[in-house]
Amino acid sequence: MSVCVRLISACNTRMNGYPITMRDDIVRWNKKYRDGNSNPDLEPDSILTSHSDLLDGKGTALDLACGVGHNAIYLAARGYHVIAVDGSITGLRYGRAAIRRKKLPISLIAADLEHFTLPMAYFDVVLIVRFLYRPLFPQIKRSLKPNGLLIYKTFNINHHRKNPGFNEEYLVKHGELKKVFSDFHLIATNDSEGLEDNLTHLIARKPS
Numbered sequence: 001m002s003v004c005v006r007l008i009s010a011c012n013t014r015m016n017g018y019p020i021t022m023r024d025d026i027v028r029w030n031k032k033y034r035d036g037n038s039n040p041d042l043e044p045d046s047i048l049t050s051h052s053d054l055l056d057g058k059g060t061a062l063d064l065a066c067g068v069g070h071n072a073i074y075l076a077a078r079g080y081h082v083i084a085v086d087g088s089i090t091g092l093r094y095g096r097a098a099i100r101r102k103k104l105p106i107s108l109i110a111a112d113l114e115h116f117t118l119p120m121a122y123f124d125v126v127l128i129v130r131f132l133y134r135p136l137f138p139q140i141k142r143s144l145k146p147n148g149l150l151i152y153k154t155f156n157i158n159h160h161r162k163n164p165g166f167n168e169e170y171l172v173k174h175g176e177l178k179k180v181f182s183d184f185h186l187i188a189t190n191d192s193e194g195l196e197d198n199l200t201h202l203i204a205r206k207p208s
């Protein structure tokens with residue numbers, strides 16, 4: 001599969017290279033990534049490396065809000081065809097060179113996930129790390145094939161103590177992921193009322 005970097009936006013009208021309607025969050029992330037890549041070695045998240053036994057490398061994986069593409073690269077190296085989506089084309093460019101060099105089967109898509117439609121029953125793995133947009137939950141569920149693997153790790157309300165300026169809308173409540181994916185077969189989670197960590201994770205399989 002060839003590497004492709006496409007810009008898909010809710011708005012096709014562009015001004016100075018940017019869609020006119022680009023949301024503040026994406027503008028902020030573009031600026032952040034322009035200031036540098038905090039993961040220059042493109043190291044995968046520990047949620048993947050510590051559960052690598054679950055990743056058989058068969059089929060197609062989706063990395064939602066993939067940032068610089070480090071986790072997508074890990075998934076592709078394990079054998080998956082990967083679709084990696086993020087709103088920041090600046091962030092995606094960091095991963096693009098490595099993807100081309102290693103000839104990995106990853107499609108990078110620049111798109112606003114608040115205006116994005118996922119295909120139904122298409123993915124063997126859906127990965128979301130440090131991103132929360134609740135209206136996508138039903139689509140995330142539907143986009144997995146039966147028996148597909150969900151790997152979700154994101155900031156929870158404890159994060160507010162550490163970073164009071166963080167938008168609470170983007171923080172999961174304790175027990176929330178467990179409840180939302182209660183129809184899935186749970187494999188691993190730290191999602192509980194007494195959680196001290198500021199990141200909640202949940203790994204589960206869609207019923208077959």
Ligand SMILES: C[S@@+](CC[C@H](N)C(=O)[O-])C[C@H]1O[C@@H](n2cnc3c(N)ncnc32)[C@H](O)[C@@H]1O
Pocket residue numbers: 023025026029030045064065066067068085086087088091111112113114128129130131
């Ligand atoms: C905390 S970073 C996480 C990146 C990566 N998953 C990781 O864990 O390193 C959040 C990512 O979400 C992306 N993002 C934020 N809002 C978005 C939106 N509406 N549509 C698409 N991407 C968005 C940002 O560009 C950024 O790369």
